[in-house]
Amino acid sequence: MGRTINIPLPPGTSDEGYMMAMERVVMPILQDFKPEVVINSAGQDNHFTDPITNMNLTAQGYARLTELLQADLAVLEGGYSIQGALPYVNLGICLSMAGLDYSGVREPGFDAVRHAQRPQIAEYLAKLCDTLPELYFNPPGPEHSAGGSISKQDDGEWFVRHKNIYYDTDSITEAQTESLLLCGSCRGLLKVLSRSTKNPDCLGVEIPLGACPACRQRGLEIYDEAQSRGGYRYSQLINRADRQYLRHGF
Numbered sequence: 710m711g712r713t714i715n716i717p718l719p720p721g722t723s724d725e726g727y728m729m730a731m732e733r734v735v736m737p738i739l740q741d742f743k744p745e746v747v748i749n750s751a752g753q754d755n756h757f758t759d760p761i762t763n764m765n766l767t768a769q770g771y772a773r774l775t776e777l778l779q780a781d782l783a784v785l786e787g788g789y790s791i792q793g794a795l796p797y798v799n800l801g802i803c804l805s806m807a808g809l810d811y812s813g814v815r816e817p818g819f820d821a822v823r824h825a826q827r828p829q830i831a832e833y834l835a836k837l838c839d840t841l842p843e844l845y846f847n848p849p850g851p852e853h854s855a856g857g858s859i860s861k862q863d864d865g866e867w868f869v870r871h872k873n874i875y876y877d878t879d880s881i882t883e884a885q886t887e888s889l890l891l892c893g894s895c896r897g898l899l900k901v902l903s904r905s906t907k908n909p910d911c912l913g914v915e916i917p918l919g920a921c922p923a924c925r926q927r928g929l930e931i932y933d934e935a936q937s938r939g940g941y942r943y944s945q946l947i948n949r950a951d952r953q954y955l956r957h958g959f
């Protein structure tokens with residue numbers, strides 16, 4: 710709980726806003742967590758020339774972010790400004806990861822005035838940067854967690870939350886109910902119920918790596934009960950404890 714940190718940046722966020730989020734949220738958490746491996750999922754659709762987004766990051770900003778992050782590896786993800794962004798951003802990332810000077814990397818067409826961040830964005834981010842580290846360093850108990858609630862059932866206490874997801878590439882709307890069996894001995898069993906405009910009810914069960922015997926057993930039971938009772942268009946079991954992967958209806 711509290712170990713996944715999402716930082717929602719508003720449209721128009723520039724290098725300045727990204728640096729604020731890095732310095733005030735990401736870096737203090739990394740220093741505390743001391744990860745063994747850092748992977749930069751280096752998506753580049755946040756560049757100011759990207760045709761489908763509205764962010765104002767530059768190659769300089771990306772290189773500085775990379776320098777701060779000290780990632781072990783970076784993976785090129787999205788980014789649709791093939792000529793305007795990718796050559797510059799990738800060069801900035803590579804130079805930065807190699808420990809070389811990236812100060813000469815400049816995109817044509819950058820306008821410091823036109824691509825400046827609005828003052829309201831800095832105000833919003835300043836508040837966000839106060840709130841997010843607090844969630845990490847003093848995570849609220851599951852009973853206080855936003856977007857979910859505790860449900861007491863025969864097999865234990867479940868943390869339940871509902872999510873609505875819209876997939877803009879295929880115009881699919883999905884309603885998901887995630888339930889996590891709260892367990893003092895392992896990470897807990899995860900159950901996902903899904904229904905979308907494309908598919909009726911579907912079930913997913915995940916038995917985590919290092920699952921305790923009780924969670925492992927309960928996970929197998931839930932999957933088996935679903936098969937014998939029916940009612941799901943698709944169901945699947947991801948049993949990480951035993952490296953077992955089962956699915957039904959596909």
Ligand SMILES: [Zn+2]
Nearest residue numbers: 892895921924
């Ligand atoms: Zn358990």
